[in-house]
Amino acid sequence: MRAALENVYSVDHPALEVNCFGTRFSNPVGVAAGFDKNAECTHALAALGFGFVEIGTVTPYPQDGNDRPRLFRLPEDEAMINRMGFNGDGMTRVRSRLERDGTPPVPLGVNVGKMNTSNEEEAIEDYRRVFDRLSPFADYVVVNVSCPNTPDTFDESSPEHLMAIFETLEAENDDVPIVVKIGPDSPPASVRELLEIVESQGVDGIVATNTTTSREGVRSPTREQWGGLSGGPLREPATDVIRLVASETDLPVIGVGGVDSAEAAYEKIRAGASLVQLYTAFVYNGPATAREINRGLLALLERDGFDSVEAAVGTALE
Template identity: 50%
Template sequence: MFDYESLKPWFFKLQPESAHTLVGLGLRAANYCPPLFNGMIAKNFVTHPILKQELFGRTFLNPVGLAAGFDKNATMIEGTLAMGFGFTEIGTLTPKPQEGNPRPRLWRHIEEESIQNAMGFNNDGLFRINHRLKNIYPFSTPIGVNIGKNKTTTEENAIKDYTTLIKALHPYADYMVINISSPNTPGLRDLQNETFIHDLFTAAKALTDKPILLKIAPDMSEDQAVALCSHAVACGADGIIATNTTIDYSLVSEPEDIGGLSGEVLRERSFYIFDAIARELYGKTTLISVGGIASPEEAYRRIRAGASLVQLYTSLIYKGPEVIEEINHGLIDLLERDGFTSITEAIGADRV
């Protein structure tokens, strides 16, 4: 076992992407040392009947998942279990391998406990990642697969990229996520329109009966977000993930001029958009909330607003794996305090 707070100063001396690579290597190495790996699970993975729920045909033992972007290549799925996550979402994957944007492309905003990333869907591509998923699926915790288009794919051909990925990967995913909300692929957010959503989900739902969700950006008006998500659900989307990173660079004191912001500075904007969507769609589809979640209280706020699941990423960088255990144990206390016997009773409690 290790104390993340003692290691964090050393990690923060490294460039952010180098630190991420080092952590990934450590997680993969732990899997080859069963005493260490099993000890991490015993320490970090929180299970309790009050947290358990059934979604997408799978059991979620706790509601705290790893957001897409951390494990882009499906190489750390076992490691995310050891950290305590109740589910993991890999990706974003594209049909062809791509290197992503030039480095540096990841920055810390330490005072704001936030991250700015302009990664650009760097990943190993469909062929290699498909092979990895085949070798691990089904896994003991649910796996989501987040998919996007290649940078060089035109808007006119974008649907083919998504359908190619769905056709190949749906047997090895518990749910899939359409990512048209990253700010780091030119023209991608232009696909957040009703015509593209209709055509994409019509094609996608003909290929699989696995749940397919839409992930949206926070940088649109409340009315736009609600209308887009409502249209997606009407076209067959099985859920909404809100939100991706923001391009409101005024939220940090020394921003770069590229990429999207996540972490603490995204918290209120993410909740604002999620809450607006939940007012319209709670009870009609599955909602997952992500963006600035770093405490039991914030996770509980999202759950009471209508989120069945929550995801985090940036708070893992600033607080370490302890944040997952802290949120889950805190949720148990908050649920029991309010007289709930199951998390399902708390989901949407503020919508009633």
């Protein structure tokens, strides 16, 4: 079944290849965190032509997340609002699943988070424990400090907290690239401050961005629901953050937010993203999503005279 899906959906072309975090990605279009929180379908996602899969957010213990309803479609805006709140099976069950099923035939990202009840000190230990358990399976690990729908008991992106997280993880780490996922709602000065910390701690990259609490440009009446907004309206704000990160640093960026077409993926690549990810467009556009974006990217690269995705990265910054 998987082989049949792969035949239909995967696009194989050397121009799509990206080398990032010391790993070869056969195409730059990945599945964003939240879709396969518990590593239940990584192989199927690879068979649908995605170039990489990010599982998680994984927490140390199982957690229910927020009460239902907690996920809303805004079809007028091709958007979603979610306040899932880190529901998940916890690291032990996720690890058993990875051991049982093996890792997928594409690079695997593991997105790690803290328990909703943890205080600042406990949070550091949460990240350390999930990292310790799951990093052996990961091609890169994401520290998620930007979820807008988990309880705010302390400032997760304060410089002191971030330093403590990175110092702790780097002390445990042999050679797995560690990246940090940031939100779209911080002012540029705060992003710059975070980038300084990230660079000083030897962090390997940035995922930009998580969902937004803004409702700007959203038409659907469902906009009143609280939670993180993803999809169409996030496209430009997320690209703005990618542009800022790419113009301030040489760190590889995974661009995410409103990628729903080859044009949207290309815009993020040209703004500085080496790889892109998506969630909401997969919900609206179905199983051919990665194939259509990859085919379209090949056409756009040819139109503009780039011989590979890598050659196009950051070219809108020059």
